[in-house]
Amino acid sequence: MNILGKNHGSLYLVGTPIGNLGDMVPRAIKVLQSVDCIAAEDTRRAAQLLSHFSISTPTLAYHDHNESQASKKLVEKIKQGQSIALISDAGMPLISDPGYSLVRLSRQEGIDVIAVPGPSAGILALSASGLPTDRFSFVGFPPAKSLARKKWYESLATKQETLILYESPHRILESLKDANLVLGGDREVSIVRELTKKFETWYIGRLSDMVNRLESEDHAQKGEFVVLVRGAPDRVTDDAEISRLMLLAVPDLGVKKAAVLVSEMLGVKKNRCYQIGLDGQGD
Numbered sequence: 001m002n003i004l005g006k007n008h009g010s011l012y013l014v015g016t017p018i019g020n021l022g023d024m025v026p027r028a029i030k031v032l033q034s035v036d037c038i039a040a041e042d043t044r045r046a047a048q049l050l051s052h053f054s055i056s057t058p059t060l061a062y063h064d065h066n067e068s069q070a071s072k073k074l075v076e077k078i079k080q081g082q083s084i085a086l087i088s089d090a091g092m093p094l095i096s097d098p099g100y101s102l103v104r105l106s107r108q109e110g111i112d113v114i115a116v117p118g119p120s121a122g123i124l125a126l127s128a129s130g131l132p133t134d135r136f137s138f139v140g141f142p143p144a145k146s147l148a149r150k151k152w153y154e155s156l157a158t159k160q161e162t163l164i165l166y167e168s169p170h171r172i173l174e175s176l177k178d179a180n181l182v183l184g185g186d187r188e189v190s191i192v193r194e195l196t197k198k199f200e201t202w203y204i205g206r207l208s209d210m211v212n213r214l215e216s217e218d219h220a221q222k223g224e225f226v227v228l229v230r231g232a233p234d235r236v237t238d239d240a241e242i243s244r245l246m247l248l249a250v251p252d253l254g255v256k257k258a259a260v261l262v263s264e265m266l267g268v269k270k271n272r273c274y275q276i277g278l279d280g281q282g283d
Helices: 026-034 045-051 066-077 100-108 120-129 147-157 170-182 209-214 239-266 270-281
Strands: 010-013 037-040 058-059 084-089 113-118 136-141 162-167 188-193 199-205 225-229
Touching: 010 026, 010 100, 010 188, 026 084, 026 113, 037 045, 037 066, 045 058, 066 084, 066 100, 100 113, 113 136, 120 162, 120 188, 120 225, 147 170, 162 170, 170 188, 170 209, 239 270
Parallel strands: 010 084, 010 113, 037 058, 037 084, 136 162
Antiparallel strands: 162 225, 188 199, 188 225
């Protein structure tokens, strides 16, 4: 069925519940009932969701292992007039789930891509975390291996925005131990297990304390996790230190380039370094 009445169909990105079926929005149900086909990350899990809402639309598999080829086939179907919905196992498609190549190709072919809002675990967790929400970065899943994971945490260590990451139950403890080692035990975290589900549980406090708590509670290492980490503090608040480094760098680099260098060295804002450098020129 061509919902929009055009010669070609449309691609719908449909958000689905991350645990509580009551979070399914009416528009999502209507779209899934109306499209010609539903592309699902796991057709068996999708069948349970669709059956609950009496949706009989046929499904086909769309996952990491067939994403490239499946994207081409789906785009051809849409160009022939079919409308297709993409769903993931839970939440909004493409967020740590397959779908990017399909959306990219659809846009390149001039196909309408329509997002139907639904829950997103990272945003839900952020809103209830008690951590700053004015700036944040979603960084997805950490690497599976410890060495790569430590390097990954090192790359995030100086970021000053709240970090949102996902972690699996069988890696949560080791991942938090690596974070504790790299980021420091005093870093504030909010961790939620089984968000929106019956046994939703929050762990809030210092990173070192959360490692100890999860390690001591067997049941705590079960379910899906969203981990929120408070951003790094502004390491330098003393203008004198910035001024000292700017005075050393400005003669060789000039104020603008020196500000960039000192900003990166100290983890402070470039504009702050630039203004202090300008003020120093007037002395």
